[in-house]
Amino acid sequence: MxxxxxxxxxxxxxxxxxxxxxxxxxxxxxxxGESDVAAQRVESMLREQSGVISRKQALECGVDSAFVRKKVYRREWVRVYPGVYVAHTGSLTWEQRAWCAVLDAAPAVLGFQSAVRATLGSGAETGPIHIVVDSKRSVTKRPGVVVHYRVGLDGIAMWNTSPPRTRVEHAVLDCAASCRRVVDLVACLADPVQSRITTAERLIAALSNRPCLRQASFIMRVLLDVHSGVCSTLEHRFLTHVERAHGLPSPRRQVPTAVGRSGFRDHEYLEFGLIVELDGRLGHDDPLSRDADMERDLDAAVGEDKRTVRVGFGQAFDRPCVTAAKIARLLQRLGWRGRPHPCRRSDCALRESFRR
Structure with a gap:
């Protein structure tokens, strides 16, 4: 002493x-005593890893196999996978499932949706855990765990994060490349930018180093649109399938409000006094946001003599041609002298609406 x-x-x-x-x-x-110090190291590691530890890690902390067996016998530790334990008997949280998957396949990192969720720090508790390991390895399959094999893993892995994961830009690109529907692909790219865990510039830089990525050219086009201010799936859909596909004039995007509450308008046709708000799930999904939207509409009508129309997912995804025809009619009433054109669809509404 x-x-x-x-x-x-x-x-x-x-x-x-x-x-x-x-x-x-x-x-x-x-x-x-040495055993006390080793036990403290184990407890510290458990705290750092959301209550999860592997047998290998415990032994590296200085405890022996008898220590591990005692913990399991007393139900202080519960085996999740061979050699991987959680320090309680209840249901596993998402973080604990992620740690178990990474430690079971070590050396491994979270990837795809799991790496994005870990970076966000919140998200859905259900769904499989995605991990990435070196392409030369072979990993045992586990229920609820999806294993991806990657050449050059060290170049994109962040081994010191908790849990280890791929860099978020590469995780986002992997998610986008695996999407089968365009709407899902655009959401994979737009949502992380909207939540500010990455930027369009970083995603573009990462993609430039992965020319063989599936759908790389289309992903690059979407990212360039996101970089120009298109920050949601709905905005991208409106841009490509309503505006560009039918020859509508290009509005100014993300325009600051001039009167009333501060904020931004999604699209504004300054010359014609028309505001088009895209009422999607990003920033429009709670009562306070919706109240603020309605207030801005009133301010625009009263203070600036401008008309506001709102376009949702149904108008942009299910009825893009009809929506384009209606906006074109409205713009013409407000002074637009241009003429829209039908898109490539054989049943495009503009073929009838603007035949003459």
Whole structure:
């Protein structure tokens, strides 16, 4: 036992130096046994890993196999996979499932949707855990875990994060490339930018190093649109299938409001006094946001003599041609002298509406 004087041990170490072989009790530094130190390391690792630890990690902390067996026998630890344990008997959280998957296949990192969710820090608790391992390895399949094999894993892996994961830009690109529907692909790219866990510039830079990625050219076009201010699936759909496909004039995007509450208007045709708001799920899905939207509509009508129309997913995805025809009619009433054209669809509504 070493008596402390003025908060410092006789050997000159500060009293808080209790994480090594010394503990502090009632103002004294107490020499601890190696087993106590090892047990502390185990507890520290459990805290860092959401209550999950592997047998290999425990042994590296300094405990022996008997320590692990005792924890399991007492039900203090529960085996999830061979050699991977969680320090409780209840249901696993998403973070614990992620740690279990990574430790079971170590060295491995979270990838795809799981890496994006880990970066966000929140999200759905259900669904499979996606992990990425080196392409030269073979990993045992587990229920609820999807294994992806990757050449050059070290180049995109962040081994020091908790849990380890691929860089978010590569995770986002992997998610987008695996999508079968365009709407899902655009959401994979737009949502992370909207939530500010990455930027369009970073995604473009990462994609430039992956020319063989599935759908790379289309993903690049979408990212360039996102970079120009198209920040949601709905906005991209409106741009490509309503506006461009039918020859409508290009509005200004994300225009600051001039009167009333501060905010931005999705699209504004300044010359014609028309505002088109895209009422999608990003930033429009709660009562307060909707109230603010309605207030901006009133301010625009009263303070600036501008008309506001709202376009939702049904108008952009299910009825893009009809929507384009209606907006074109409205713009013409407001002074637009241009003429829209039908898109490539044989049943495009503009073939009849603007035949003459």
């Amino acid at each position: 070493f008596v402390t004087i003025g908060g410092t041990c006789r050997w000159g170490y500060p009293q808080t130096w209790a994480t090594g072989r010394f503990g502090v009790f009632a103002g004294h530094a107490v020499l601890m």
